[in-house]
Amino acid sequence: MIAGVIFDLGGVVIDWDPMHLYRKLFGDEAEARDFLARICTLEWNGRQDAGRPLAEATAELVARHPQWQREIEAYYGRWIEMIGGPVPGTGEILRELKAAGVRLFALSNWSAETFPRIAGRFEELSLFEQVVLSGNHGCIKPQARFFAVALEKFALPADRLVLVDDSPGNVAGAAAAGLKALLFRDAGQLRRDLRALGLPLGA
Numbered sequence: 001m002i003a004g005v006i007f008d009l010g011g012v013v014i015d016w017d018p019m020h021l022y023r024k025l026f027g028d029e030a031e032a033r034d035f036l037a038r039i040c041t042l043e044w045n046g047r048q049d050a051g052r053p054l055a056e057a058t059a060e061l062v063a064r065h066p067q068w069q070r071e072i073e074a075y076y077g078r079w080i081e082m083i084g085g086p087v088p089g090t091g092e093i094l095r096e097l098k099a100a101g102v103r104l105f106a107l108s109n110w111s112a113e114t115f116p117r118i119a120g121r122f123e124e125l126s127l128f129e130q131v132v133l134s135g136n137h138g139c140i141k142p143q144a145r146f147f148a149v150a151l152e153k154f155a156l157p158a159d160r161l162v163l164v165d166d167s168p169g170n171v172a173g174a175a176a177a178g179l180k181a182l183l184f185r186d187a188g189q190l191r192r193d194l195r196a197l198g199l200p201l202g203a
Helices: 019-026 029-038 042-049 054-064 066-077 090-099 123-127 144-154 168-176 187-196
Strands: 004-007 014-016 083-086 103-108 130-133 161-165 180-183
Touching: 004 090, 004 144, 019 029, 019 066, 042 054, 054 066, 090 103, 090 123, 090 187, 103 144, 130 144, 144 168, 161 168, 168 180, 180 187
Parallel strands: 004 103, 004 161, 103 130, 161 180
Antiparallel strands: 014 083
């Protein structure tokens, strides 16, 4: 029997997308995407999610690409503009699960420096029993160490937990750690997938 559901945050509960900011900075979709693919990459951001200080990361990248100083400094300086709002439909699923007594947890690759900027902005975050951030533990999904940290904190066996994530790599890592794992596409599909596992959700 499933006792709890673990939710990723960015892309599953909260719409986080650097393009929300960089469309404004560049005014051109292709240029913005090119900048994020070459300069402020997801891999670079991942190091901050794993605990690297934002100021250190920013200074190092500006030193390597001084011609992009304004755009690089905006990444964390205007980070809040990357937040688009709640992901449609996920909040309703969270509320239904909580009302039915299903335990809710969050496990997210997220900088401990940026998370406080949104912690009080979303009602959905208050529904979680625990929120475990990679930035507080020096490791990220899909590393086995981060799943081990989560399982210890949640104090439930892996086979009684389901992880929901929008990254195929993270889903594979969770499965390797013994969790049931679902790839998030949209709230409608998630509802169907959770119902198929026997969780108490309306159609």
